[in-house]
Amino acid sequence: MSDAPLIEVKDLGVRLNTSRGPAQAVRGVSFALRRGETLGLVGESGCGKSVTALALMGLLPESAVVSGSIRLDGAELVGLPDAAYCKLRGNRISMIFQEPMTALNPMHTIGHQVAEPLRRHTGISAAEAQQEAIALLDRVGLPDAAKRIDAYPHQFSGGQRQRITIAMALACQPDVLIADEPTTALDVTIQGQILDLIASLVEERGMSMILISHDLGVIAENVDRMMVMYGGTVVESGATDAVFRRMGHPYTQGLFRARPRLGARKGTRLKTIAGTVPELADLPAGCTFADRCAIVEARCRAALPAVVDVGAAHGVRCIRTDVSMAAGGSSA
Amino acid sequence: MSAPLTASAATAAIAPGAMPATGFWRRALRHRSFVLGAVLSLSVLGAALLSLVWTPWSATDIDIASKLRPPSAAHWLGTDVLGRDIVSLLLVGARSTILVGVIAVGIGLSFGVCLGLVAAARKGWTEELIMRMSDFTFAFPAVLSAIMLAAVAGPGMVTSITAIGIFQIPTFVRVTRGSANAIWAREFVLAARAAGKGSFRITIEHVLPNILSILIVQATIQFALAILAEAALSYLGLGTQPPQPSWGRMLNDAQTLLFQSPMLAVYPGAAIAIAVLGLNLLGDGLRDLLDPRLARER
Numbered sequence: 001m002s003d004a005p006l007i008e009v010k011d012l013g014v015r016l017n018t019s020r021g022p023a024q025a026v027r028g029v030s031f032a033l034r035r036g037e038t039l040g041l042v043g044e045s046g047c048g049k050s051v052t053a054l055a056l057m058g059l060l061p062e063s064a065v066v067s068g069s070i071r072l073d074g075a076e077l078v079g080l081p082d083a084a085y086c087k088l089r090g091n092r093i094s095m096i097f098q099e100p101m102t103a104l105n106p107m108h109t110i111g112h113q114v115a116e117p118l119r120r121h122t123g124i125s126a127a128e129a130q131q132e133a134i135a136l137l138d139r140v141g142l143p144d145a146a147k148r149i150d151a152y153p154h155q156f157s158g159g160q161r162q163r164i165t166i167a168m169a170l171a172c173q174p175d176v177l178i179a180d181e182p183t184t185a186l187d188v189t190i191q192g193q194i195l196d197l198i199a200s201l202v203e204e205r206g207m208s209m210i211l212i213s214h215d216l217g218v219i220a221e222n223v224d225r226m227m228v229m230y231g232g233t234v235v236e237s238g239a240t241d242a243v244f245r246r247m248g249h250p251y252t253q254g255l256f257r258a259r260p261r262l263g264a265r266k267g268t269r270l271k272t273i274a275g276t277v278p279e280l281a282d283l284p285a286g287c288t289f290a291d292r293c294a295i296v297e298a299r300c301r302a303a304l305p306a307v308v309d310v311g312a313a314h315g316v317r318c319i320r321t322d323v324s325m326a327a328g329g330s331s332a
Numbered sequence: 333m334s335a336p337l338t339a340s341a342a343t344a345a346i347a348p349g350a351m352p353a354t355g356f357w358r359r360a361l362r363h364r365s366f367v368l369g370a371v372l373s374l375s376v377l378g379a380a381l382l383s384l385v386w387t388p389w390s391a392t393d394i395d396i397a398s399k400l401r402p403p404s405a406a407h408w409l410g411t412d413v414l415g416r417d418i419v420s421l422l423l424v425g426a427r428s429t430i431l432v433g434v435i436a437v438g439i440g441l442s443f444g445v446c447l448g449l450v451a452a453a454r455k456g457w458t459e460e461l462i463m464r465m466s467d468f469t470f471a472f473p474a475v476l477s478a479i480m481l482a483a484v485a486g487p488g489m490v491t492s493i494t495a496i497g498i499f500q501i502p503t504f505v506r507v508t509r510g511s512a513n514a515i516w517a518r519e520f521v522l523a524a525r526a527a528g529k530g531s532f533r534i535t536i537e538h539v540l541p542n543i544l545s546i547l548i549v550q551a552t553i554q555f556a557l558a559i560l561a562e563a564a565l566s567y568l569g570l571g572t573q574p575p576q577p578s579w580g581r582m583l584n585d586a587q588t589l590l591f592q593s594p595m596l597a598v599y600p601g602a603a604i605a606i607a608v609l610g611l612n613l614l615g616d617g618l619r620d621l622l623d624p625r626l627a628r629e630r
């Protein structure tokens with residue numbers, strides 16, 4: 001694990017054209033990821049996790065405006081022409097998507113879809129690529145890989161398809177893997193298997209990973225560091241155990257209380273966070289969580305709060321950490 | 333969402349290892365308008381092919397002495413004002429019709445699909461330019477462009493083919509771009525891009541195969557439109573030139589004798605109607621047969 005970050009993101013902002021006019025979907029996101037490190041991105045639906053991931057991949061729609069800086073091994077990616085980005089995607093930085101049922105082309109065999117990026121990025125022969133694809137599909141646990149290489153996506157189950165998309169994403173040994181809710185569409189027993197598979201592949205190949213989830217449990221078990229997103233900003237970030245030990249942001253605390261718990265007494269109601277995620281087009285000027293926060297003050301609404309350090313490399317974007325961490329920081 | 337998907341995936345997996353092609357033909361033979369459309373279209377094609385090797389009489393030999401004969405054992409549908417055998421004229425006319433249709437749709441399809449695919453892949457001002465240009469072209473009906481072309485290059489089959497072909501381009505541009513945009517928005521395209529595929533490869537490998545059935549349906553319907561346009565242009569004297577027989581010309585010839593021998597107009601009119609109806613039914617049938625498969629595998 002070298003000290004120079006593999007990916008360094010500074011003050012990332014994304015402006016999207018929504019049906020209600022342009023809106024800032026992501027703002028002020030900064031983080032660094034070293035080789036072999038794993039980072040979790042957690043937050044409610046619509047908080048900008050996928051947009052952040054797509055910005056890293058350079059896959060946002062043409063109309064999106066990306067500001068700030070994304071550096072891969074020191075090279076700037078923001079504003080990189082698409083042709084140059086194509087050489088990085090799949091090869092150095094790769095992504096797995098949420099919906100395995102739709103992430104594969106129904107018209108091509110799975111063997112073709114896994115082998116194709118290999119041939120393009122490494123220039124090996126079709127036969128070699130085919131062998132490599134079989135080995136990969138074997139590694140991701142697809143039963144009978146050699147026999148089923150010429151089958152079409154509709155002949156596989158959701159879990160199997162997700163294994164195939166993982167093989168596709170890992171074919172060229174990327175340095176960074178972005179997994180955007182890779183198990184949300186799968187049933188619970190399969191979820192664990194897929195996450196274990198991803199974790200062991202990441203470890204085996206020394207990759208860095210950004211794991212996106214709305215499930216705190218998944219984040220707690222799978223990543224070294226985590227970022228909590230709300231309304232397009234990172235409201236809390238730090239080492240996973242540090243964040244779980246001392247939650248600084250009222251939103252993180254709310255998210256933690258709202259998680260379903262195993263073994264909870266029947267009839268125990270989940271504590272939900274009051275209110276709903278604000279629409280992008282009418283995000284408040286100040287703290288994006290202000291409207292749902294129990295300890296909100298007038299000055300919270302004045303401007304986006306700065307990041308406050310509450311521990312070693314543990315930052316919270318809240319001006320009331322004194323209150324929040326005294327009141328609920330140790331609640332579990 | 334995923335429950336019906338898995339259910340249909342199971343039914344689709346009946347023929348392992350291959351696209352469900354056998355299922356297509358089984359369903360096709362039970363589809364009434366597809367079968368009727370195919371029979372009508374094939375009969376027109378059969379007439380054209382037959383005319384290459386055999387016609388009851390020569391379609392070009394003029395025999396004024398036996399003009400305007402009623403149907404008889406020798407001339408099944410009688411003869412026209414120049415004494416030519418109607419059946420022979422209809423058979424050879426089918427050839428011009430199909431020739432013009434195939435080439436014109438070929439022109440429209442190749443240019444239109446390429447432009448539509450580029451528009452969907454490039455977006456931005458390229459898309460804007462292509463769409464504005466095709467709107468502009470669309471504003472000139474085939475007849476109008478044929479008149480303009482004829483003024484420059486003279487009337488004839490080449491003129492009418494070119495005019496009809498150009499007229500077909502915008503429709504194919506729109507259909508291609510619309511359906512290609514829908515494919516570009518699908519997640520497997522995003523996944524393919526995440527794996528490093530450029531827009532050219534994605535267009536060839538992902539977009540084109542997935543919109544092929546839509547294009548086939550559209551081409552069938554455009555074929556019918558081309559046949560109508562060819563008949564109209566020949567009728568106006570801008571298309572196929574005598575002595576080359578064509579259905580539109582036969583209508584034109586029949587016009588002056590409309591009250592004397594109305595059947596002379598009915599025969600080519602019926603031939604045009606059969607071809608157009610057949611192709612439209614075929615197109616509708618194909619739409620029904622091809623689209624559910626796309627929807628199911630989505």
Ligand SMILES: Nc1ncnc2c1ncn2[C@@H]1O[C@H](COP(=O)(O)OP(=O)(O)OP(=O)(O)O)[C@@H](O)[C@H]1O
Pocket residue numbers: 016017018019025043044045046047048049050051052061214280
């Ligand atoms: N292409 C787009 N055009 C316009 N708005 C978009 C686009 N993609 C996302 N958004 C908006 O950006 C916001 C953030 O979306 P994003 O997909 O990043 O959420 P998310 O955190 O990934 O949520 P989920 O957990 O549901 O996947 C949402 O309000 C969404 O409506």
Ligand SMILES: [Mg+2]
Pocket residue numbers: 049050051180181
């Ligand atoms: Mg998402």
